[in-house]
Amino acid sequence: GHTHGGQIRFPNGPPIIRHSRFCLDEGLFSFRSSLLVVTRGLGSVGLPWRWGADPEAILIEVTPRE
Numbered sequence: 001g002h003t004h005g006g007q008i009r010f011p012n013g014p015p016i017i018r019h020s021r022f023c024l025d026e027g028l029f030s031f032r033s034s035l036l037v038v039t040r041g042l043g044s045v046g047l048p049w050r051w052g053a054d055p056e057a058i059l060i061e062v063t064p065r066e
Contacts, residue, residue, distance in 0.1 A: 009052040026053075 029036040040056040 008050070011052055013052075026056075 024036070024038050026038050026040050029038065037058070037060060039058050040050075040053050042055045042057060044050055
């Protein structure tokens with residue numbers, strides 16, 4: 001979804017505005033045998049700026065288990 005890391009948040013604090021009904025604003029999450037990566041993304045929603053939730057793009061390298 002479009003969480004944008006909260007888009008507006010205090011440093012090291014929870015988001016002020018959350019664009020998702022889930023509490024998965026950013027980070028790596030584990031559910032059963034799966035992993036979920038939620039990034040802050042590059043854009044914004046509604047407001048044309050971000051505060052305390054810097055834009056982010058990541059590269060995930062998937063490798064087979066040995």
